[in-house]
Amino acid sequence: MPDGTGMMGRAMRIFITGTAGFIGFHLARRLIADGHEVFGYDGLTPYYDPELKKDRLALLEATGRYRGRIAMLEDKAALADAIGECRPEIVVHLAAQAGVRYSLDNPQAYIDSNIVGTFNLLEIVRAAPPRHLLIASTSSVYGDAERTPFAETDRCDFPISIYAATKKSCEAISHSYAHLFDVPTTCFRFFTVYGPWGRPDMALFKFVRAIRKGEPIDVYGEGKMRRDFTYIDDLVEGLARLLAVPPEKGKPLEAPGVEDSLSPVAPWRVVNIGGGNPAGLMDFIAAVEQALGRKAEKNMLPRQMGDVVETFASPALLRALTGFAPSTDLAVGVKAFVDWYTERYADG
Numbered sequence: 001m002p003d004g005t006g007m008m009g010r011a012m013r014i015f016i017t018g019t020a021g022f023i024g025f026h027l028a029r030r031l032i033a034d035g036h037e038v039f040g041y042d043g044l045t046p047y048y049d050p051e052l053k054k055d056r057l058a059l060l061e062a063t064g065r066y067r068g069r070i071a072m073l074e075d076k077a078a079l080a081d082a083i084g085e086c087r088p089e090i091v092v093h094l095a096a097q098a099g100v101r102y103s104l105d106n107p108q109a110y111i112d113s114n115i116v117g118t119f120n121l122l123e124i125v126r127a128a129p130p131r132h133l134l135i136a137s138t139s140s141v142y143g144d145a146e147r148t149p150f151a152e153t154d155r156c157d158f159p160i161s162i163y164a165a166t167k168k169s170c171e172a173i174s175h176s177y178a179h180l181f182d183v184p185t186t187c188f189r190f191f192t193v194y195g196p197w198g199r200p201d202m203a204l205f206k207f208v209r210a211i212r213k214g215e216p217i218d219v220y221g222e223g224k225m226r227r228d229f230t231y232i233d234d235l236v237e238g239l240a241r242l243l244a245v246p247p248e249k250g251k252p253l254e255a256p257g258v259e260d261s262l263s264p265v266a267p268w269r270v271v272n273i274g275g276g277n278p279a280g281l282m283d284f285i286a287a288v289e290q291a292l293g294r295k296a297e298k299n300m301l302p303r304q305m306g307d308v309v310e311t312f313a314s315p316a317l318l319r320a321l322t323g324f325a326p327s328t329d330l331a332v333g334v335k336a337f338v339d340w341y342t343e344r345y346a347d348g
């Protein structure tokens, strides 16, 4: 069973896009600690506070074992140059314009970063395919699916936000490259990831900031939405293990009761990384209140366009491939975030 130390347990050259971002930072830190050579790439976009991104990068640089490039995915020459310098065995593509709500008013950013950016990366790696290409997708591709839990083989052709539509496009485009150029590719669908060094545009960060300031929090969907919250350390563990399991064309996983999403015509599969344990928004807020020792003043609002009602992962495929599935208790994960936030933003 893979143990996260890499294919055959040896150090590898790993190229990661989005290393100044929440997930890329944590993954890079973990892989460096595991002894791998990590080369990062990030454009430090101003979608949220670039100082937070720079501080994450500073921590990576402080390891003395991180190399990186500040440039945009749209700059194909810079991307090609960075990949050429790294000569990666593994590529993990996390850089993207994230966020459902921002995509309602800023669709162009999603076309540029997610579709053009991913296309540029695929064009570059096709010349010298890595042993495994891993690409971030999202639970949002399931849209307002009624059947739960969401399995990778479920139909997800009805995205309800531009963000989801661009991520679904990346899945499809990467499949064609996997087929045409024999690039072993895994797309992973993340489910509301949270934890220390998290994103300021996400609910947990906004809730903690507002409650600490004594300001009301905006609770969308009248608090009835449910999310399969995934703690960052669990996500990173799942990713680290998946690195070592590249899909092989014509060799689907054989495990009782698990349907592999392996393509019938390419070394390509899609994997959920979620625990299959969704929580209601009000329970999530209660965990935040508990961790802060303060009650929130709640501003109940209708569901926003683009937001899905529920996300609920089936972790069966991830577990069968890696022997692992996320399980960190919400109260424990929220407390870890609150501890980090309180230390970093001691004065507000």
Ligand SMILES: NC(=O)c1ccc[n+]([C@@H]2O[C@H](COP(=O)([O-])OP(=O)(O)OC[C@H]3O[C@@H](n4cnc5c(N)ncnc54)[C@H](O)[C@@H]3O)[C@@H](O)[C@H]2O)c1
Residues within 6 Å of the ligand: 017, 018, 019, 020, 021, 022, 023, 024, 041, 042, 043, 044, 045, 053, 071, 072, 073, 074, 093, 094, 095, 096, 097, 098, 099, 112, 113, 114, 117, 136, 137, 138, 139, 189, 190, 191, 192, 193, 194, 199
């Ligand atoms: N955090 C979640 O809950 C979640 C859920 C589902 C999917 N995802 C996906 O996981 C990936 C990582 O998300 P995150 O939460 O770390 O987001 P993030 O915004 O913290 O990180 C993304 C990083 O990519 C960089 N970037 C964006 N566009 C770029 C471009 N065009 N060129 C170069 N760099 C660019 C940004 O500067 C940022 O540092 C994304 O692909 C996101 O869509 C995240």
